Amino acid sequence: MFDKNKGVFPAGEKSGDALEGNFISRAIDDTEWWAIAWIEAYDLTGDRRYLDMAVTIANYVQGYWDTSTCGGGVWWDRERTYKNAVTNGLYIRLTAALHNRLAGDTVWLQRATAGWNWFIGSGMINSSNLVNDGVTGACGNNGQTVWTYNQGLAIGGALELWRATGDSSLLARARQLGDAAMSSLSPGGVLTESCDPAGTCDDNQKQFKGIFMRYFVDLADSTGDASYRTYAQRQADSIWQNDRDSLNRLGQRWAGGGTRDWRTQASALGALVLATPAG
Template sequence: MNAAAMAEHLQTTLHMLYWNPDIQIMNQWDDSLTVNRPDENYYYWWQAHAADVLLDGYARNGNVDYLNRLEQLFHGILRSNGGTFRHQYYDDMQWMALAWLRAYDMTGAQMYRESVADLWEDIRGGWNAYMGGGIAWRKNQLDYKNTPANAPAAILAARLFQRFGDEADLAWAQEIYDWNKRMLTDPADGFVWDGINRLGDEKIDRDWQFTYCQGVFIGAGLELYTCTRDSTYLEGACRTVIAVKSRLCDSATGMLPDEGIDDTGLFKGILIRYLLRLVDIYPEFELPAEIIEQNAIMLMEHGLDGIGRVGTDWRKPPEGSIQLSVMLSGVILLEAYASLQTK
């Protein structure tokens, strides 16, 4: 089965159903009648992943249409967010910065690099002494710390060091990673918990077991391994993948769980992105490729509807209106599988 052709098909469906040419951002739903519902928030961080997905398409086939859409999306997000990329949520800003750093890598356009620098300055301000360190989740709740606001920051800091060589960025990456590992990683198997002190009780949310947290912690370890060649970072990433297999994947099929709609609709795609990064860095470890392949084949054979939409459960076609977050995860999966088939 040609994963590249299927990835392109899903990219076309994504653009057809979600792109809003009037404001140049992605609609939240594929049904235009529900886009402006009064009970719907503007999901800024979904737009960051939409940008990353456009870069996936460009990386696969070099079609400049992807870069043109990316530039339009850049300006559309800026307008819709009040003329700035800064935001209330530190994790959201980290995703935006990661997308624009990748855009700078692939295009050399200074507007992307300048946006990353501005976001990184704001993100660093989220580090404080509550819970022994770590970056806060949001600016009006500085004592709640979680993996989503720390592991992507470590990825960002490490990649900034790789690109521009500032030792301070490497130090940030290491300190953030060390906090996340010490506070929110199960020492028994490397599984990553979501957060601590959400309710002001200094307790860890051990029952919040998400693919997202595993993915970003894996990614942070991989980027630090790339920076330092310290094998403990790579070993930690591999250990977490094994925990993903044992705790989250269906034992019979290898399928990742249905984590629902809204923000959680993006979680599996994020894990897949960093599993693919592990394949790039350490192809001898076969489990990440196996997880990607099993999930992608199931999605292609059983999980798409007639026009190429994706649901929350990759084992069956979606029904009803589909959120952008959910669709993006499916596109990330098939772009990852297409990349895997070229290796």
């Protein structure tokens, strides 16, 4: 499957954008997701092909790190229209993960550190420790929606760089981001996307909460803090008790109901699996 899908595909066949080989497309964030997936595949299998592919993708992404606009950061797309949280959160997680898996590396660590320092300095993390969507043309926080996956990726990037450096300030910042999500993104204790109440989430947004939980549970495991594990279990309990129909379909709103499709199913199943204690 890896060999079959690393080729060239026209727009609409595997993705909305054309895939140009090695899982690369004009959407830099979509390309980064592939690299993250191959790192996870490498961790599971030890097959060096997967890690090498992640390096290939990361080298492509590095071409969109640009200090001439806003002093740094990776562009969201090949057209260089926007610098945002998802692209740069993924960049930090990816570059730090490569450092942690490539013996003797210094280059990816330098890039991860530069990415984190730029992200923190960009102002995208607001005074409430919530991550807004991106920066303006004037290089300030644009005040746009706090999406749960951006909050999760900021946690995940901080944690992977903490593992690379041992810098306790990174773990402390990951905690602040996790605490803010529990207090500000979880009415009634249940994680809620801003588009959940009105039922207006698009196909991407339907999957955001599952991504958040992936990195939030990394925080729980990294700190051993029981309050984080309790929160993760609360999400799973609410999904199972309130968001499951008679056919075991899981909906968009983890507090109950909403759209049901494969995207909401995957997101909610991710939360259920993550809440299961290892072993």
